[in-house]
Amino acid sequence: MDNLVKYYDHNEFSFISMEKLEELEDEYYIQYSTFEDCYINKDTSAYGYCDNDLLTNDTIESENYIYCEDTEDYQPENYTVYLTDTDEYVSRDYDFQKCDECGDYFSSDYDMHYRDGNYYCDACWEDMEPVIYDYHKYEDGYYPRSLARESPLFMGFELEVDNVRGDCESLAASVLDGDMDGTLHCEEDCTVAFEFISQPCTLEYHKNQHYNDWFFSELDGKCQSHDAGTCGLHVHVNKSFFDDHGYNRLKTILFFFKEELFQFSRRQRWDYGYSDFNERIDKKDVTIQKAKNSKHYGHSTWFNENNSSTYEFRFFRGTLKYETFMASLELVHNICMVAMSSTDVITWDSLLDGDYCREYSNSRDIYCDNELNLSTLEEEDREYMKALEKSLKENVFINRNYVSIGEIVDDTIVFYCLYNDGDELKLRKQNYIDLSDLSENLEDHGYYRLCSRKELSNLLGGAF
Known part of the structure; x- marks a missing residue:
């Protein structure tokens, strides 16, 4: 046995002499395996390698060795x-x-x-369960977030993203994984890939979220917003923050500074189908009546009043830059706060307080020397309402061949048409015009002055 060596031939082990092995090596390709401590006839037997050493087929099968790619x-x-x-x-x-x-x-x-x-x-x-909800299918509810106990202005944003590199659900999930307070959720939007929607938060609460550390940093390079050309940044504010006076001031501020807001928004046109700025109004022509009564509802307008509990500022273009995002939130916040203040004279510069707003406005060369004097416009509005009330009290109008008179009842103009009932002249309610929907002239609503009530009474022989 001293001269015998272990030999693997035709997938079987045996022992042969070294002299016999040397003879076989002249005819076959035989190699020694350190792992097996045997000689393997590679021409007659199945074999493999493990870490550059030979394995016999017997070892591969009996000891469960697996081939790795x-x-x-x-x-x-x-x-x-x-x-x-x-x-x-x-x-x-x-x-x-x-x-x-x-x-x-x-x-x-x-x-x-x-x-x-x-x-x-x-x-x-x-x-x-999907990370991205269907459009308007989020059912967990909205809960105002504040760092204080007052009931202040709350803002919620919708940031649309598009051209996502990879899977939308994975991107949304990777962002939400960093949302420690549950501030955001995602919804589908047929016009873009999807959108991030926040809970209603005060400005300070939004700032305290440090969105740049986990939100915008995670989106960087994985999708587009501004560069996509399809995305918007929409900011909702709670209607309950405003009284009637504040609402009138809000609309007037928006219309007076519409040109500057357009520049701030980064929009390229005034007439986008999802953020229509409506007509351009010269600052000298802005009145409280024109501003508050201009209502273009829905998703096609720059300022949407059609939601049940929020006003929606829809004019910002989408962005993945934290500084631009925060500047937009600051601007909305400032406009709303000034609207509910007692400040009479408002300038564009007075709307730019904050950590980001003024710097961003300056970077886009947005300047405005005009001042909005709200006290003057409010006095003009009061004079207009006095003149309207006097005109309705003193005049008779014609509308669709009907002779009519009108009066102001609460927030509504009620028109009555005159008709003969036998020998008696009577009044019948004909139409209503909400003062909030009233344009500058009654003619725009189809009512044209016919004569004074006194003239009509004289014509009718005092019957009126």
């Missing part, structure tokens, strides 16, 4: 990983990923889905 040799089964996406085995040294739901492994090239610190394969992801 990354090492291009066999490895012990407990040192291998099966990749579901490529249907092959790799060693544990390979760069692979694991689904935290089903436990399957995937190659590094596989696009895993991410949410709340975990990674998911496609199959498991499809079984999960």
